[in-house]
Amino acid sequence: MRSLQVILALALGILSVITILLFSIFLSVIFEETLINQTKITTRQSVTQSSITLTNEIANMNATAYGILDELKKTALQDDQIPELLGTSFRLNRNVVSISLVDEKGKISYYAPSQYTPKKIETIYDQRWFQKEKRNEQITFSSPHVQNLFEKNYQWVLSVTSPVTIQAERYILLIDYNFNSLGSYFNKVTIGKRGYSFIVDEKNRLIYHPQQRIIQTNAKEEKLDFVKDKADGVYVTQDQNNTIAIATIPSTGWKVVGVSYLKDSLQEAVSEIRKNTLWIFLTLAILITLMSISVSRYIARPITNMVKVMRDVNDNKFDVYTHENRFTEIQQLSGSYNHLIDHVKELMVQVKEEQEELRKSEMTVLQAQINPHFLYNTLESILWMSERGNNQGASQMVAALGKLLRISLNKGGNYISISQELAHAQSYLTIQQIRYKNQFQYSIEADESILTNTTIKIIIQPFLENALYHGIERMVDEGSIAIRVLDKKERILIEIEDDGIGISPEILQVIEEGKDSEKGGIGIRNVHQRIQMYFGKEYGVGIESELDKGTIISIWLPKS
Amino acid sequence: MTNKKRRNQLIVGLFCLITLLVGCVKQSATNQTIMLILDSQDSYHSQMIEEGIATAISEYDDVSILKRVPDKKNDSDQQTIYLKEAIDLKVETIIFSAVDIEKNKKELDLIYKKGIKLIMIDSFLSDPYEHKYIGTNNKEAGELAGKAVIQKLGKKAKLGILNFEDRSTSGQEREKEQAFYDFIDQFSTIEIIEKKLSWSDSETVQLLTEEMLDKYPEMDGIVAFNERTTIGAGRAIKIKKLQDEVAVIGFDSQKECIELLENESIDALIVQNPFAIGYLSIQQALNPSENKKIGEPMFTEVEWITKKNMYQSNKEKFLFPFSPYSP
Incomplete structure (x- = not known):
């Protein structure tokens, strides 16, 4: 068995911890969701920013190309002016590696800067990166490649080409941009701690990557398959590691792809939170512990106190009351308990009194039974009969007296059967009949079925004595007494009827009233009270009488 | 009653302590020290290895690297001294390009026993130890x-x-x-x-x-x-x-080699990938989750390059390593 306080404290503690746990799980789920969304937004923003930058860059390249094309188309242009024109354009654009005009056979006709030495190349048209243009002044962007035009120059470039007709001669304008400076913006782009962005062309080939070299040397793979055929937007990779945002550059069909590491930002935030939550959780745990202990103590205290008080009752101390009024229920309980204690005390007094009374009654019964006068008279009668030689009478009387005394004493027990009670009455009547010299007749009738029923002893004899002394003795004629034991379904009725002089109504009233009190006739009161004490208030003795006609005593007993 | 209360408080206290301990796990930072021992410094090959290492290192912010290169070329005795230094310094990882592996057997044995991670580059060690080998086949x-x-x-x-x-x-x-x-x-x-x-x-x-x-x-x-x-x-x-x-x-693919290839003085170059060797060695040291099996050599590619194929997409990547920091 556990104490109420422990159970309360444990229940409260566990409940609070579970609540906090559930709440934190709920919070962390929401938090993670928010963080993922945040990462997505950041990635998308970064990619949008990059794509705008790249679009501008490409627009600049286009503008440069168109600017040169415009100059070249001028009809007044002389052949010897072309190198100067290219040289000026070269100096104005710092990301340009070289500007060249290639003739129809694929040989370099003009170039800038002038200090370069062109390689002896058959034709540039079969170089891998070169795309054949369809019409004049359509600008085409190549994929990145190593420039193969000038001696000792092996730079990575992005070639912008456009066919142009200069004075009826067809040329191709070739502007090579330093691939690095194009991508330098992308080198600086970071999304979160390790995120980056890269560019792929419309055929999903890598154009620029901040870790270009690592990818070129196959030391690392980029998720190009993931990007393939995906529309612009934000995606999360299947392994939940990366957020990937895609934005297309309208002019070239290139895609800017941003990659950020979801786990990085998650881990960072989580470790940050963990540092703080640890303390919050600890504080909470301590608070919960203290609170659940004190709350459980607060609740359990009145009960504990009451238990302490009641423990005294176990030691039979009844002078203890509780005055707990912390809660309504406890107050009621305490009130009821106090009431109970009061009642118990009352009952105890009552029981004590009743016991006293009973003892007194028993004594009275005994006294009444072994009435010295009756005994002397009986013994005198026996003596007298013996002297007169009436041995039969004497022996009859002695036998009856013996029987009477044996049943009266009944080895100290209070209960006897009705048949014994009747035998007792008969013994008494036998003795009295001899003494009164047959001055009265008597009869005893009983329903056979209830003879074994239990009753308390000596309830008939006192009324026989009353009938003889107060009723029949004073009569001139011969009297009669009838005893009837009747089965009244749930109860037993014993009627004692005499045809003596009766009782006047005034005296009858006094007797009736005195039945329950100390006053009144000893006989009826004694029997009535004893029956009620042993069997309850619904049983007892009733009396009916009429002057010159007789008296009927009714004794009601329970069936056992 | 008081006994039970105390037991109750003890349980709650223990619970708090466990929470505390659980919270503390996984908090420590992983600050690693790597010793890099090369065989020489001035060759294009070792320069590229170093570039690969530098690139890989830039992806991590809690790694420090100690570089040791003998002054004389192919000085295996000096390398032995460096290995001993690494053991004394209790570094986490040694990346070792050995001049003569046979001469360092004793130190390598000690390194294995001390539980230091050893990554051999360019020299294959056929021994029972679970070292990693990264390099050209x-x-x-x-x-x-x-x-x-x-x-x-x-x-x-x-x-x-x-x-x-x-x-x-x-x-x-x-x-x-x-x-x-x-x-x-x-x-x-x-x-x-x-x-x-x-x-x-x-x-x-x-x-x-x-x-x-x-x-x-x-x-x-x-x-x-x-x-x-x-x-x-x-x-x-x-x-x-x-x-x-x-x-x-x-x-190898130093710029002069390429020029000589282009003017046909050289007919073919067998080009290795030292940058990848350097990059992968760091990756293997710091991110072993992406590892191949331990003990299994990790070979980087070798390309056969001629004047004809040098500007092909897959060859030019090898020949002209792209460096975002060069002009």
């Missing part, structure tokens, strides 16, 4: 040189061989050379008429080659097993204008 590289000879000269040729001096040559070059001989041995008609050894610079090699070419005018081809000898041989051919008579098969 020297056998493949040697065979590729052989194939290049066969393709260029056919199955009947007279060859000259250039390599560093035998005794102090680093193991990987010996391995390449051996693989080359093994391959050539299939063809009895291929004859090696001269072997020149030099441990010094390209100028010396050039002079040695010129001498050799004067001595053996019938020579069809020269195979050079490292950067310096390749450049030296190329220069000699260029000076003597023997581009059409003598084929040079060389190794």
Whole structure:
């Protein structure tokens, strides 16, 4: 068995911890969701920013190309002016590696800067990166490649080409941009701690990557398959590691792809939170512990106190009351308990009194039974009969007296059967009949079925004595007494009827009233009270009488 | 009653403590120290390895690296001292490009026993230890040189061989050379008429080659097993204008090598990927989750490059390493 306080404290503690746990799980789920969304937004923003930058860059390249094309188309242009024109354009654009005009056979006709030495190349048209243009002044962007035009120059470039007709001669304008400076913006782009962005062309080939070299040397793979055929937007990779945002550059069909590491930002935030939550959780745990202990103590205290008080009752101390009024229920309980204690005390007094009374009654019964006068008279009668030689009478009387005394004493027990009670009455009547010299007749009738029923002893004899002394003795004629034991379904009725002089109504009233009190006739009161004490208030003795006609005593007993 | 209360409080207290301990796990930072021991510093190959390492390191912010290179070329005794230093410093990882692995067996044994992670680059250690090997597949590289000879000269040729001096040559070059001989041995008609050894610079090699070419005018081809000898041989051919008579098969991709390839003084270059070697060695040291099996050598690619294919997309990446920091 556990104490109420422990159970309360444990229940409260566990409940609070579970609540906090559930709440934190709920919070962390929401938090993670928010963080993922945040990462997505950041990635998308970064990619949008990059794509705008790249679009501008490409627009600049286009503008440069168109600017040169415009100059070249001028009809007044002389052949010897072309190198100067290219040289000026070269100096104005710092990301340009070289500007060249290639003739129809694929040989370099003009170039800038002038200090370069062109390689002896058959034709540039079969170089891998070169795309054949369809019409004049359509600008085409190549994929990145190593420039193969000038001696000792092996730079990575992005070639912008456009066919142009200069004075009826067809040329191709070739502007090579330093691939690095194009991508330098992308080198600086970071999304979160390790995120980056890269560019792929419309055929999903890598154009620029901040870790270009690592990818070129196959030391690392980029998720190009993931990007393939995906529309612009934000995606999360299947392994939940990366957020990937895609934005297309309208002019070239290139895609800017941003990659950020979801786990990085998650881990960072989580470790940050963990540092703080640890303390919050600890504080909470301590608070919960203290609170659940004190709350459980607060609740359990009145009960504990009451238990302490009641423990005294176990030691039979009844002078203890509780005055707990912390809660309504406890107050009621305490009130009821106090009431109970009061009642118990009352009952105890009552029981004590009743016991006293009973003892007194028993004594009275005994006294009444072994009435010295009756005994002397009986013994005198026996003596007298013996002297007169009436041995039969004497022996009859002695036998009856013996029987009477044996049943009266009944080895100290209070209960006897009705048949014994009747035998007792008969013994008494036998003795009295001899003494009164047959001055009265008597009869005893009983329903056979209830003879074994239990009753308390000596309830008939006192009324026989009353009938003889107060009723029949004073009569001139011969009297009669009838005893009837009747089965009244749930109860037993014993009627004692005499045809003596009766009782006047005034005296009858006094007797009736005195039945329950100390006053009144000893006989009826004694029997009535004893029956009620042993069997309850619904049983007892009733009396009916009429002057010159007789008296009927009714004794009601329970069936056992 | 009070006993029970105390027990209750004890349980709650324990619970708090457990929470505290659980919260503390996984908090420690992983600050790693790596010792990088190279065989030499001034070769293109080792420069590229260092670049690869630097690039990989830039992806981590809690790694410090200690670089140790002997002043003299191929000084294995100095490397032994560095290995001992690494053990004393209790570094987490050693990246080791050995001059002569046989001479460092004792230290490597100790490193294994101390539980220090050892990543061998360019030298393969056939031992029971669970070290990692990252580097060129020297056998493949040697065979590729052989194939290049066969393709260029056919199955009947007279060859000259250039390599560093035998005794102090680093193991990987010996391995390449051996693989080359093994391959050539299939063809009895291929004859090696001269072997020149030099441990010094390209100028010396050039002079040695010129001498050799004067001595053996019938020579069809020269195979050079490292950067310096390749450049030296190329220069000699260029000076003597023997581009059409003598084929040079060389190794590595320094800018001068490429220029010599473009003007046909060199006919084929066997190009390794030192940048990837450096990059992968750091990746293996710091991010072992992406590992292959321990003990299994990790080979980087070798490419056979000629003037014809040098601007092909997959070859130009090898030949002209892209560096975002160069102009």
